[in-house]
Amino acid sequence: MSKLSLHISDWLNPDIAYDFIGDTRPPMVKVFGNVGLNDTKIQVAKQRSPSTVVVGRMYFPEQGIERDEREPKDTVFNYDAVGDAQNAFAQMRDIMEKLRGLVDVWEGYNEIPIDTQAPLTEREFQKARNFNAFTVEMARLMHANGMKYAAYSFSTGNPVHVELWDLLLDGLRASDYLALHEYIAPNQEFTNFDFSMCNKYRAAYARIPADARRPILITECGADYNGEHGYKDKIPLPQYMDMLARYDRELMRDAYVVGAAIYCYGIDDKKWKTYDIGGDMTRVLREYIQATPTPPLEIPPIVVTPPPTPGLMLLVQVLGLAKEAREKLQNGDGAGARAILADKVVPWFYASAPQHSSDLANAQAHTAARWFAEEAIRQIEAAKLEQARDILDQQVLTWLASPGPRALGILAAVPAARKKVAAGKSRAKKRTPTRGLGVLSADAQTPAPKPVAKKRAAAKTRRRRK
Secondary structure, eight states, X not given: OOOEEEEESOOSSHHHHHHHHHHHOOXXXXXXXXXXOOHHHHHHHHHHOTTSEEEEEOOOSOOGGGGGGTSOGGGGGGOOHHHHHHHHHHHHXXXXXXXXXXXXXXXXXXXXXXXXXXXXXXXXXXHHHHHHHHHHHHHHHHHHTTOEEEEEEEOTTOSSSGGGGGGSHHHHHHSSEEEEEEEEEEOTTSSOEEOTTTTTHHHHHHHSOGGGOOOEEEEXXXXXXXXXXXXXXXXXXXXXXXXXXXXXXXXXXXXXXXXEEEEEESOOOGGGGGGOOOTHHHHHHHHHHHHOOOOOTTSOOOOOOOOSSTTOOOHHHHHHHHHHHHHHHHTTOHHHHHHHXXXXXXXXXXXXXXXXXXXXXXXXXXXXXXXXXXXXXXXXXXXXHHHHHHHIIIIIHHHHTSSHHHHHTOSOSSOOOOOOOOGGGOOOOBOOOBTTBOOBOSTTSOOOOOOOOOOOOOOOOOOOOO
């Protein structure tokens, strides 16, 4: 069946909304804000369609995680994710209790930007880690209070750099759903329409390992020009419905997408009036859904199963980079060493961790080695190059060259089956163990060809509506 539904900000004409929900039995409905989160009206809607998943979001006058956008740029490195999540949850508690049993799943902060189209820096990596930690705590608090949580609620096309999903996996594992926004992007004249940000969730799913994948809620969709103008007075209703139907056909191919809420029904704010789908548009949408058959069962859901940690460098490559950083420190090139560690080595540690943590002791050693790589960066920034070099020697290179990574399965993006080599023919040379880890030479590894860089698709970041 169709996956299109309503994003309700105001029940201005509740009977129209009730009839739509009762007649179409949508898979999900989104309710938002002080007016949309009305217990009496949501109860009537739930009675009309008990199986519909009701997604709720409250308005936050201040989204704490965003403060680094307004204050000095180092604020992102001092952010208290757990404290901010606890503060956000405390603000939500009263409305969630009032709507207990009516709203099935809650979103938290809305459209938090963690990167741009510019090349990634350590700051963007840290923002992703911050949002990940915030989400883990929010999900924990929700579950402790008997509620379900939808992670992230990213704006259209975000994150821009798909590799940042590697740093967001703990939040997904902790949550019940993944919430995303996807909009058709017209040009300023509304004569051309870009669909490239629609079904962008497929790229995320291809990157996310199977154990972290969650059902997807498209909690905002429609047509949007830079957060400034919607479809109204720009696109005739039949044309707009045709555009939404095109998007819906793709949604119906993916079983892991629950539904998509069109922004927005019942707007009582002049700023967003051109997005209003109340009245005639709701009627047209209802008629479309009632006339849309369920897709044939032979159409398979499109779920791309990627190899483990796609794009992950070989262990020997990371070891070589760490050695290169060490040599740069030896030669007094702190900036060059920092760039290697911050842009390549530390991100590799984060990317390689999620799927290789079944061996607790080794997983802890992996985390410790990553921490020391980050500590080396901090020492470089404090102009303590000798200390940074010693940290790499004694902590990072030691573990990378030890049996530890191999024991965790960290070899390559696609670990190849290798023939066993007789002990007498092994090229590995034993050295003195350091800090309880047996250390082996890594030159038995065969470097893989350098991965071909993927061309980044242009992504449009919409203005945030909080």
